[in-house]
Amino acid sequence: MTEPVTGRLRVDGATLHYEMRGSGPLLLLIPGGTGGxxxxxxxxxxxxxxHTVASYDPRGMSRSALDDAEAAQRVAQHxxxxxxxxxxxxPRVPARVAGCSSGAVVALHLLIAHPERIERVVAHEPPVVEVLPDAAEHRALLARVQDTFRREGLMPAAAEFAAGLRRPGSDPVVVGAAAELPPQxxxxxxxxxxxxxxxxxxxVPSFMAYVPDVDRLAALSERLVLAGGEDSRGELPYRAVAFLAERFGGxxxxxPGxxxxxxxxxxxxxALLRKVLSA
Incomplete structure (x- = not known):
């Protein structure tokens, strides 16, 4: 693995750690979850x-420190x-962007807010559950997760959250398990x-309450690639992105996975991301 060139960028309320590799047009990778x-x-x-590939630790994660550790988090600020x-x-040259999960939510808002700066966006399973007809059920899930977090702590809340994301009838998820992952x-x-x-x-509470401007996204859909996992059909984030794809007629x-x-x-x-970006 090539060692990246690292840098720090001062933004409103935080200092971002970012990494760069390669050369060519910029591809900004926006991480989801706690991956950074x-x-x-x-x-x-x-x-x-x-590509010149850049990624970063989102504000508040890992090496991107917040000025105020208690500051509220908003999709628009991310x-x-x-x-x-x-x-x-x-600067001045439109870039390509790819985001996964909560990072894909950020990528969608970035496209909405600054379409002139974006050539193409790949959004892999953004959990924009507010677009779904049964959104009220998922608000109740988030409320249960936060209540469990307050009363019982992190791991029971994480288990509750994971259970709410998976498809009905599927096997339980072991939170934090790494046995099936590649060593890296x-x-x-x-x-x-x-x-x-x-x-x-x-x-999670902020990003999964986010309501995207669906009409604006539809108008920009020629620049947007919506993606889901082969193995996650029926799961909550997959349902949300599949709903958008159907809505946009794309x-x-x-x-894989x-x-x-x-x-x-x-x-x-x-390999597939590279193919999709060059299509």
């Missing part, structure tokens, strides 16, 4: 063959962070678990 920039380590080198990185790394991904579990209280307590591109296919199938995931 390192979540793309398994695919960044391959993508860097024909999208502005991504915009500031585009302005720094690809498994080695990150300890660090990412350290960010779990922030993610579950601050990011194709839902299926990536499930919601975390980036970690479980990095080579295949990266």
């Amino acid at each position: 920039a390192a979540s793309f380590d398994g695919i960044a080198d391959d993508l860097a063959a024909d 999208a502005d962070d991504a915009f500031r990185l585009l302005e720094l790394l690809s 991904a498994a080695a990150r579990v300890e660090r990412t678990m350290a960010d779990m209280p922030y993610f579950l307590g601050r990011i 194709e839902l591109v299926h990536f 499930g919601h975390t296919g980036l970690s479980t199938h990095p080579a295949e995931f990266g």
Whole structure:
């Protein structure tokens, strides 16, 4: 793996850690969950063959410290962070963007807010559950998760959250398990678990309550690639992105693996992402 060039960018209320590899047009990778920039380590080198690949730790995660540790988190502010990185790394030239999970929510808002700066966006399973007809059920899930977090702590709340995301009748998810992950991904579990209280307590409630401007996205859909996991059909984030694809009359591109296919199938995931970006 090529060692990236690292940098720091001062933004409103935080200092972002970012990483860059390769040369060519900018591809900004926006991580989801607690993965941070390192979540793309398994695919960044391959993508860097024909892109300047940049990623970062979102504000409040890992090496991107908040000025105020208690500050509320908003999708729009996270999208502005991504915009500031585009302005720094690809001034005046539209860039390509890919995001996974909560990072895909950020990517959608970035496209809505700054379409002139975006050539193409790949959004893999953004959990924009407010677009679904049964959104009220998912608001109740989020309320249960936060209540469990307050009363019982992190791991019971994480288990409640994971259970609410999976398809009905599927096997339980073991939260924090790394046995089935490639060694590179498994080695990150300890660090990412350290960010779990922030993610579950601050990011999840805000990001899963986010209501995208669906009409605006529809008008920009020629620049938007909506993606889901082959193995996550019927799960909550998949249902949300599939709903948008149907609403826009477009194709839902299926990536290998499930919601975390980036970690479980990095080579295949990266190859398809590279193909989709160049289409």
